[in-house]
Amino acid sequence: MTSLALPSPAKLNLFLHITGQREDGYHELQTVFQFIDVADHMHFSVTDSDSLISLSPEIPGVPFEHNLIVKAARLLEPYRSNNTGIHIEIDKCLPMGGGIGGGSSNAATTLLALNQLWQCHLPLETLAALGKQLGADVPIFVFGHSAFAEGIGEKLSKVEPETPFYLLLKPNCEVPTGQIFTDKYLTRDTPAIRISHALKLEGHNDCLEVVRRLYSEVDEAFLWLQQFGDAKLTGTGACLFLAFDSIDEANRVKAAVPDKWQAWVCRGCNTSPTHNALNQWIASQHTEC
Numbered sequence: 001m002t003s004l005a006l007p008s009p010a011k012l013n014l015f016l017h018i019t020g021q022r023e024d025g026y027h028e029l030q031t032v033f034q035f036i037d038v039a040d041h042m043h044f045s046v047t048d049s050d051s052l053i054s055l056s057p058e059i060p061g062v063p064f065e066h067n068l069i070v071k072a073a074r075l076l077e078p079y080r081s082n083n084t085g086i087h088i089e090i091d092k093c094l095p096m097g098g099g100i101g102g103g104s105s106n107a108a109t110t111l112l113a114l115n116q117l118w119q120c121h122l123p124l125e126t127l128a129a130l131g132k133q134l135g136a137d138v139p140i141f142v143f144g145h146s147a148f149a150e151g152i153g154e155k156l157s158k159v160e161p162e163t164p165f166y167l168l169l170k171p172n173c174e175v176p177t178g179q180i181f182t183d184k185y186l187t188r189d190t191p192a193i194r195i196s197h198a199l200k201l202e203g204h205n206d207c208l209e210v211v212r213r214l215y216s217e218v219d220e221a222f223l224w225l226q227q228f229g230d231a232k233l234t235g236t237g238a239c240l241f242l243a244f245d246s247i248d249e250a251n252r253v254k255a256a257v258p259d260k261w262q263a264w265v266c267r268g269c270n271t272s273p274t275h276n277a278l279n280q281w282i283a284s285q286h287t288e289c
């Protein structure tokens, strides 16, 4: 039976400006998304079993039907052009509630994989529109390239930011996105910028001060990381990151990270590792034919 293995990477928000709020409560924002080479690993195998979708292992604390992987598979089910089921295995490495989009990435990777294995033949735009129903961060992972994002994060324009090494730091807490977006002290009136300025300006993250006030662990980790340079928050946190020109420098700071926090040295990627692996798999299928 056919199978497909794909990485499901994390993203960073290089800056995050909140420029307004829509009537449905969602926030209008401007951000630059970049992928990093820290990822969950997913394996999809076509089955002829009665149970259409199975997942192993299940993610602790996330009921099967609430899992964004299962929700994404259910969204594609009506478009199947064969009568096969799918068994999905996941090696979960990305922390949840970290602002690095792990759940959204898993959902997008599932849409991209099943579009192939179930021969749905949907264009990326349709997959992104389906994915948006699951979360504002899903479209960027379907799009697969670094982007300047507007709207609620789904209007995407390709950009090519530098690809430095990053030290990614996860304070010992999870930050629920909804809590930050509903905080009364959140600044929602940052003036909109033009895309031509997106990579030139030193953007900020409007969520940072709210997250630091509510989560002392993030505040402490931010102050620690700031000793070494311009520390930033990704998304609504909890993760923080700092860019380095050299991997050695990043590793030196990582070696000093207090044991209570998780840390990774990684590289910024302007093309998603999922898309790289998927394109290789598609090419190999053509060679086999």
Ligand SMILES: C[C@](O)(CO)[C@H](O)COP(=O)(O)OP(=O)(O)OC[C@H]1O[C@@H](n2ccc(N)nc2=O)[C@H](O)[C@@H]1O
Pocket: 013, 016, 025, 026, 027, 028, 029, 031, 099, 101, 104, 134, 135, 136, 137, 138, 151, 152, 153, 177, 178, 181, 235, 236
């Ligand atoms: C903070 C970011 O990670 C930046 O990339 C995203 O905007 C969040 O994306 P996400 O986690 O996929 O968010 P969703 O699952 O769609 O929404 C979680 C909650 O955050 C709030 N939310 C999210 C995105 C947005 N642009 N405005 C919002 O107000 C909504 O109250 C929503 O109930």
Ligand SMILES: Nc1ncnc2c1ncn2[C@@H]1O[C@H](COP(=O)(O)OP(=O)(O)OP(=O)(O)O)[C@@H](O)[C@H]1O
Pocket: 059, 061, 062, 066, 067, 068, 069, 095, 096, 097, 098, 099, 100, 101, 102, 103, 104, 106, 107, 135, 137, 175, 177, 235, 236, 237, 238
């Ligand atoms: N496959 C999944 N992986 C991780 N979380 C999932 C998954 N499916 C559902 N969830 C739920 O989504 C919540 C957010 O997880 P996620 O890893 O996307 O956090 P995040 O990085 O803060 O997201 P974002 O940056 O998109 O706000 C989790 O607490 C969990 O309840």
